[in-house]
Amino acid sequence: MTEPFIVLDPTLEVEATRQERAPRLATFHTIGLLDNGKPNSDKLLKKVASMLETCFPDVQINYYRKPGAYRPASNALLDQVAAECDVALVGIGD
Amino acid sequence: MDTQTEATWELTSRRIELDDPAGAMEFYYRQGWTDGLPVVPPTPARVREFLEYSGNFPGDILGVIPARNRVITAEKVAINAVMAGCLPNYMPVIVAAIEAMCQESFNLHGISATTGGTAPLLIVNGPAVQQLNINCGVNLFGPGVRANATIGRAIRLILMNVCGSIPGVLDKACMGHPGKYSYVIAENEEGNPWEPLSVERGIPASLSAVTVFAGEAPHHVNSQVGGTGKRLVLSIANTMMGTVYLGGNWILALCPEHVTIFKKEGWTKAQIREAVWEQAARPFDAFKRIAGFHDELIHPEDAESTYHYIHTPDDLLIVTAGGGAGGFSALIPPWAAGADSRPVTRAVGVCIDCD
Secondary structure, three states: OOOOEEEEOOOOOOOOOOOOOOOOOOOOOEEEEEEOOOOOHHHHHHHHHHHHHHHOOOOEEEEEEOOOOOOOOOHHHHHHHHHHOOEEEEOOOO | OOOOOOOOOOOOOOEEEEOOHHHHHHHHHHHOOOOOOOOOOOOHHHHHHHHHHHOOOOOOEEEEEHHHOEEEEHHHHHHHHHHHOOOHHHHHHHHHHHHHHOOHHHOHHHHHHOOOOOEEEEEEEOOHHHHOOOOOOOOOOOOOOHHHHHHHHHHHHHHHHOOOOOEOOOEOOOOOOHHHOOOEEEOOOOOOOOOOHHHHOOOOOOOOEEEEEEEOOOEEEEOOOOOOHHHHHHHHHHHHOOOOOOOOOEEEEEOHHHHHHHHHOOOOHHHHHHHHHHHOEEEHHHHHHHOOOOHHHOOHHHHHOEEEOOOOHHHEEEEEOOOOOOOEEEEEOEOOOHHHOOOEEEEOOOOOOOO
């Protein structure tokens, strides 16, 4: 019987840990909109904000913007959104 | 007893039993672990040889990508370098390149996920150029030289297999470019009348160094009959004035014929940079129209100001390289996000046990 030919796995191998979604809130007072910094994403989010104002007239809407689309949001910015809002909407506008 | 922090030579990657090397090549294709070309099967013995050359323990962390929660270890780098067809003595250059790419200012996550389609270009300086036979001459960006072909390929395989930059998954490049297979050059220091790039960037001349730059594909600066430095500057500047370039650094690889022209007239690198900065410019409103800005973003006062394609002269990095015949230099534009990725230069580690 011939020897097996042994080779190694070139990938990271570590499975990304699955993050559970945060519990959905029945009531909230403040919504944060995080603009990813792409051109025109502010227009999209302003439209979203006006729709939210119609649906939830008593809710406060805070607007945040990443310094640029080409870098991840800083921990400081994410902490600020988490501290100032009950829920936040993020996404990619392109 | 603290065994957790103790470094060992044990390879921890999953071992796969296959029948033979030919079967292994097909297996790696099926797993999606190649760049489209066949790979050299990474056996534990060969991987160990690579690690021994760079003096890294398998578990050494060479870099992290926080946005992807990815850690790049020396073992995974060595495995992918074997697969790329590298020689063990290429490892220190690859290690230095990975460490450079993981500096925050390089923004590895951004440049390897973007629709903008850049590739990390490696520019090698110092004794490693001759020791490893890295091409700095004829057919500079072309095929035929093992070090250039496989070091860059190792970088790409690491980006795909370790960092997750799989085309269509995390690598969203609209066009990409051929440098995404391999993108490695060296500076021709013998033909260079100025300081080498690495020395300009703070590395002692006696050391080898690698500079990483997130760039588009090279564009020719075709100037065969210009004859004067001033005309060359015009050719260079006009090659730069494409559509949407929003600042950041550019690489200018000057071919020997063009270097000779500048040298004869006594130009310094600083003078070339300054002159290119001055000439590669348009009225700001014209730039905005060419770049496709909406009308509401073009203001009357824009006609009074000037847009420079390199925002400051120092943003132009000049290297001497290319074939001895032909008046073709090359410009490498930055990533679409310009200054959101900056080039990084790092000295290549020295193997104290090697000859």
